[in-house]
Amino acid sequence: MSDIKQIILGCLDGNRRDQELLYRRHSSKLFAVCLQYSGNDEEARDILQEGFIKIFENLHHYKHEGSFEGWMRRIVVNTALEKFRSRHNLYRIDDIDTITEPESDPDNEDYAGLEAIDLLYIIRELPPKYRMVFNLYAIEGYSHKEIGKMLHISEGTSKSNLSRARIILQRRVGSYTGLKKKVVNG
Amino acid sequence: MADRGTYVDIFFRNGLKEFEVLPPPEVWNNIQPVLRKKQRSLNILRFAAIAAIPISISVFSFWLTTNISKNFNGPSISLNQDVIPAGSYVFKNRLITAPKIEIPVISNETAGSIIINEKNSSEQINLKIPSSSLFSSFLKEGKPRKGNGTIVARSDLVENSSSAEKKYLSLIPENSLPANTGNVVNRxxxxxxxxxxxxxxxxxxxxxxxxxxxxxxxxxxxxxxxxxxxxxxxxxxxxxxxxxxxxxxxxxxxxxxxxxxxxxxxxxxxxxxxxxxxxxxxxxxxxxxxxxxxxxxxxxxxxxxxxxxxxxxxxxxxxxxxxxxxxxxxxxxxxxxxxxxxxxxxxxxxxxxxxxxxxxxxxxxxxxxxxxxxxxxxxxxxxxxxxxxxxxxxxxxxxxxxxxxxxxxxxxxxxxxxxxxxxxxxxxxxxxxxxxxx
Incomplete structure (x- = not known):
């Protein structure tokens, strides 16, 4: 029996040591996901807390098929979605809105200098609705149809939000990289 | 635009792939009590569910024992014909005053159905005692008693008896059974x-x-x-x-x-x-x-x-x-x-x-x-x-x-x-x- 399977069985039996072990092993990665989906640290902590309680409550539903980490991640993302739906109203954006082209060409941008923490900050600066759509599409790999159902918006709105998120991200990456260079070069 | 967009997606996806941040300790401190509370509730439910099984089985078994099993393995009494002179008799701890008549009396207890051998006849009547709980209680203690303990009148006993039991009851002197229950009916x-x-x-x-x-x-x-x-x-x-x-x-x-x-x-x-x-x-x-x-x-x-x-x-x-x-x-x-x-x-x-x-x-x-x-x-x-x-x-x-x-x-x-x-x-x-x- 694999190590994680033993821990899961221990958690199902209510073994506190296994519960803590499961949390210690996976909380860092899942907290990063929570930070990515939330606007502030407090909200991220709430999502992680609620997410882990759901994980423990629903462990008996895990069929040991597929990635356990992926299964936990889906629960945490869904928790973030619930929080988002309860806190924010989504405004429908017309699909025919003109999308401004980025001022800089991303092909020529120097992305190499950015670290994961920089990317996190850039994502978190996005307006909530853009951040949700970008995370769900670009990071989690959901289609616009699926995102539309999750956020109660149309496919077109999801596409539009993604385009706007990408534009903002490209701009921010550019300015962030420039700022970093200035700091490094003095 | 799509290519640029895809590039941004891949850049962020790869950049955040292995990203980890240690959560503050209070998160686990908040999760623990919730898990304990749920575990306690679950334990109570489990205990209740486990306890319910033997209790249900016991109640059901008791009910089966008292109501059904007698049909198959219950005690039975063999009744032989005899001549009883007028006088007083003790029938199952009950005093019976009877004229000189021929009535069946209990001679012994054997396995099988109750058999009445009528005089001058080889006819046998099978009495299945548990077919009527009233009749059963009557044979056991001389009083027709319902499941809730109430003693019923002779007419009720007769009404709720099988034809064979009625035949037997017809041979019992009327005054040996209460014309009415004698007890106050709890209405x-x-x-x-x-x-x-x-x-x-x-x-x-x-x-x-x-x-x-x-x-x-x-x-x-x-x-x-x-x-x-x-x-x-x-x-x-x-x-x-x-x-x-x-x-x-x-x-x-x-x-x-x-x-x-x-x-x-x-x-x-x-x-x-x-x-x-x-x-x-x-x-x-x-x-x-x-x-x-x-x-x-x-x-x-x-x-x-x-x-x-x-x-x-x-x-x-x-x-x-x-x-x-x-x-x-x-x-x-x-x-x-x-x-x-x-x-x-x-x-x-x-x-x-x-x-x-x-x-x-x-x-x-x-x-x-x-x-x-x-x-x-x-x-x-x-x-x-x-x-x-x-x-x-x-x-x-x-x-x-x-x-x-x-x-x-x-x-x-x-x-x-x-x-x-x-x-x-x-x-x-x-x-x-x-x-x-x-």
């Missing part, structure tokens, strides 16, 4: 019953409005209980009435509730929020609460999303649902038909109830703390419900019994509702309690 019963109930509602016909509203209304914790008096009309039928208190409710989902709205209320005057439900309209009376519908347009307010944003106004988010409660005083009139009269009686129950609304509330809960929102308007002050169920009555003695009654209740009239709404609530509960006969 009145007082009962105390209570039950948690599952409350929901259903819409008939093509009432889209109430159907749509009902989609986001889930059952909430409900209960009912009270005292009742029963009058036994005859040995099968009794009528019951009393006073019950019931609290029924439902959870309306998809409604975000926030606190801290008081300052905005003070500044802008009236702040009524109306929330439409299938049972009526909840009107807010607590001016500190802000409501927002995340699904459809059930919340009617001047503070719509285009003029007021609770997140920007720094209101405190409470919950994503509203609990709607109704409290009733009920006067039921219920008929009970005793289908099986044994150690555990089985009753068929049906009747009507007149329900008076004595209170209603709407609230939301956060970590066990109740936040009052308001009240439901448009409720009928009275309504009628019908009930159907089964009643299992286990007699501890002739006086006291345990009652378990799975009951389905259907409200014949809606509790209230919107114009055109025909939502009829129903509830299911397993009432349990004790009864005392007098």
């Amino acid at each position: 009145w019963t007082i009962s105390a019953l209570a039950s948690p109930t599952y409350f929901s509602s259903t819409s008939f016909g093509k009432n889209d409005a109430s159907t749509d509203l009902a989609k986001n209304e889930k059952p909430a914790v409900s209960y009912a209980g009270g005292m009742a008096f029963s009058y036994k009309v005859n040995k099968r039928i009794s009528i019951r009435s009393g006073v019950y208190y019931s609290s029924v409710g439902q959870k309306i989902t998809g409604i975000s509730t926030y606190s801290g709205f008081r300052s905005y209320y003070a500044a802008k005057g009236s702040s009524e929020f109306s929330l439409q439900t299938s049972n009526g309209t909840i009107v807010s009376t607590n001016n500190d609460i802000f409501l927002r519908d995340n699904i459809s347009g059930r919340v009617i307010t001047r503070y719509s999303s285009d003029v007021f944003n609770p997140a920007k106004a720094d209101l405190t988010y409470l919950n994503n649902s509203v609990i709607q409660n109704f409290n009733y005083l009920e006067v039921p009139v219920v008929f009970k038909f005793k289908a099986i009269d044994s150690k555990i009686d089985l009753n068929l129950i049906g009747g009507l109830s007149y329900n008076m609304l004595v209170g209603n509330s709407a609230s939301t809960y956060v970590s066990g703390v109740k936040y009052s929102i308001g009240k439901t308007e448009g409720l009928s002050p009275v309504n009628f419900s019908s009930s159907f169920g089964l009643g299992f009555e286990y007699n501890f003695s002739g006086k006291v019994s345990l009652n378990i009654e799975p009951t389905l209740r259907y409200y014949l009239t809606p509790l209230g509702g919107l114009v055109g709404s025909t939502a009829h609530p129903y509830s299911f509960g397993v009432f349990s309690g004790l009864s005392y006969k007098f």
Whole structure:
């Protein structure tokens, strides 16, 4: 029996040591996901807390098929979605809105200098609705149809939000990289 | 554009792939007590479930032993014909005064059926003792006794006996059995019953409005209980009435509730929020609460999303649902038909109830703390419900019994509702309690 399977069985039996072990092993990665989906640290902590309680409550539903980490991640993302739906109203954006082209060409941008923490900050600066759509599409790999159902918006709105998120991200990456260079070069 | 976009996606996806951040320690400190609490509840439920199995098996086995198994392996008595002179006789610890007649007497006990050898005849009559519990008790102790301990009259004993048993009884002197029970018949019963109930509602016909509203209304914790008096009309039928208190409710989902709205209320005057439900309209009376519908347009307010944003106004988010409660005083009139009269009686129950609304509330809960929102308007002050169920009555003695009654209740009239709404609530509960006969 694999190590994680033993821990899961221990958690199902209510073994506190296994519960803590499961949390210690996976909380860092899942907290990063929570930070990515939330606007502030407090909200991220709430999502992680609620997410882990759901994980423990629903462990008996895990069929040991597929990635356990992926299964936990889906629960945490869904928790973030619930929080988002309860806190924010989504405004429908017309699909025919003109999308401004980025001022800089991303092909020529120097992305190499950015670290994961920089990317996190850039994502978190996005307006909530853009951040949700970008995370769900670009990071989690959901289609616009699926995102539309999750956020109660149309496919077109999801596409539009993604385009706007990408534009903002490209701009921010550019300015962030420039700022970093200035700091490094003095 | 698409390529650039894809590049951004890949850049962020890869950049954040292995990213980890250690969460603050208080997160685990907050999770632990929740898990322990749930574990405790789970343990209690497990214990109750495990305990219920042997208890159920024991009760069922006991019932089988006392009511059925005798059919197969019960004691049997062989009766031989004899001539009994006039005088007094002891028959199973009972004094019998008889004229000189020929009656069957008990000669020994053997396995098998009871056999009566009639004089001058080789005819044998098989008596299956357990075919009548009255006859069985009569043979055992000389008194025809019901499952609940009541002694019945000879006529009842004869009426409830098989033809073979009747033949035997016809040979027993009449004065050896009571013409009537001699005991006071316990016609009145007082009962105390209570039950948690599952409350929901259903819409008939093509009432889209109430159907749509009902989609986001889930059952909430409900209960009912009270005292009742029963009058036994005859040995099968009794009528019951009393006073019950019931609290029924439902959870309306998809409604975000926030606190801290008081300052905005003070500044802008009236702040009524109306929330439409299938049972009526909840009107807010607590001016500190802000409501927002995340699904459809059930919340009617001047503070719509285009003029007021609770997140920007720094209101405190409470919950994503509203609990709607109704409290009733009920006067039921219920008929009970005793289908099986044994150690555990089985009753068929049906009747009507007149329900008076004595209170209603709407609230939301956060970590066990109740936040009052308001009240439901448009409720009928009275309504009628019908009930159907089964009643299992286990007699501890002739006086006291345990009652378990799975009951389905259907409200014949809606509790209230919107114009055109025909939502009829129903509830299911397993009432349990004790009864005392007098």
